[in-house]
Amino acid sequence: MFLKGILGVDKTTSTFVVLGEFGRYPLEYFWWQQTLKYCDRLRESTPDRLLYCAYQTQLEMLSVLNDNQQCWLWNMQLWLDDQGIGVLYTNVMCVVASAHASYLESTYGEQARTRSNKLRTYQLMNTSCTTKSGYSYAHQSYLQAITNVQLKQSLSRFKCSNHHLKVECGRHAKPESVPKRNRVCRLCPLRTIEDEDHLLLVCLAHHDIRCKFGQKLGKQLTPCSLMPKLMHSANQKAITLYLVSCLDNKSVLVKPTR
Numbered sequence: 001m002f003l004k005g006i007l008g009v010d011k012t013t014s015t016f017v018v019l020g021e022f023g024r025y026p027l028e029y030f031w032w033q034q035t036l037k038y039c040d041r042l043r044e045s046t047p048d049r050l051l052y053c054a055y056q057t058q059l060e061m062l063s064v065l066n067d068n069q070q071c072w073l074w075n076m077q078l079w080l081d082d083q084g085i086g087v088l089y090t091n092v093m094c095v096v097a098s099a100h101a102s103y104l105e106s107t108y109g110e111q112a113r114t115r116s117n118k119l120r121t122y123q124l125m126n127t128s129c130t131t132k133s134g135y136s137y138a139h140q141s142y143l144q145a146i147t148n149v150q151l152k153q154s155l156s157r158f159k160c161s162n163h164h165l166k167v168e169c170g171r172h173a174k175p176e177s178v179p180k181r182n183r184v185c186r187l188c189p190l191r192t193i194e195d196e197d198h199l200l201l202v203c204l205a206h207h208d209i210r211c212k213f214g215q216k217l218g219k220q221l222t223p224c225s226l227m228p229k230l231m232h233s234a235n236q237k238a239i240t241l242y243l244v245s246c247l248d249n250k251s252v253l254v255k256p257t258r
């Protein structure tokens, strides 16, 4: 919740997306890291120490308990098995690095992208999400580069799909969600889905704004541009100002006339 507050997004925003903005992992990975370190201390303790007795007791419990009677060591082994590591690890930080890699694969890997359109969109906009050979998972540079909080939060909300474009509103429409093919832009005659790409790169309603910012953002602002290229631009502040201008223009255009 604290990180969501910094980004200014709704509390229902996907946690993995929020963590992705900060290049962080779920807290449970830190808990397991501490647990593994503690287990190492127990293992390395000498027979004259209480820690040694505690570890021996855990080992004894492990040998007699069944699946319904779990002990602390049993839970740790279960977690290690889930990570595909097993109990014969030698270095805690290697285990944690491996667990982090599993998290990234399950969250951003090929299979995850196939399952979720939202994830695919986020990945296109996250400037450090993946590389072909592995993952580069890092704190997003705009969080430091843009000092104006309102401006920064506007970009955060957009990247986290916390916006009012049809592609997202239609998903949450009541009493039932609008089929994706019907979530089209009403502001221009193109009749295509109003998503992040459409707003920034295609929508004719924002053509004048696109021309105005074209000098700063250059070739990145054409219908043939790709969202990753735009979001990876070094000039994050100019992109955010452009985004806010488009969103403001959209608000004015959709205002009901009296």
Ligand SMILES: [Zn+2]
Residues within 6 Å of the ligand: 185, 186, 187, 188, 189, 190, 198, 202, 203, 204, 205
């Ligand atoms: Zn449009």
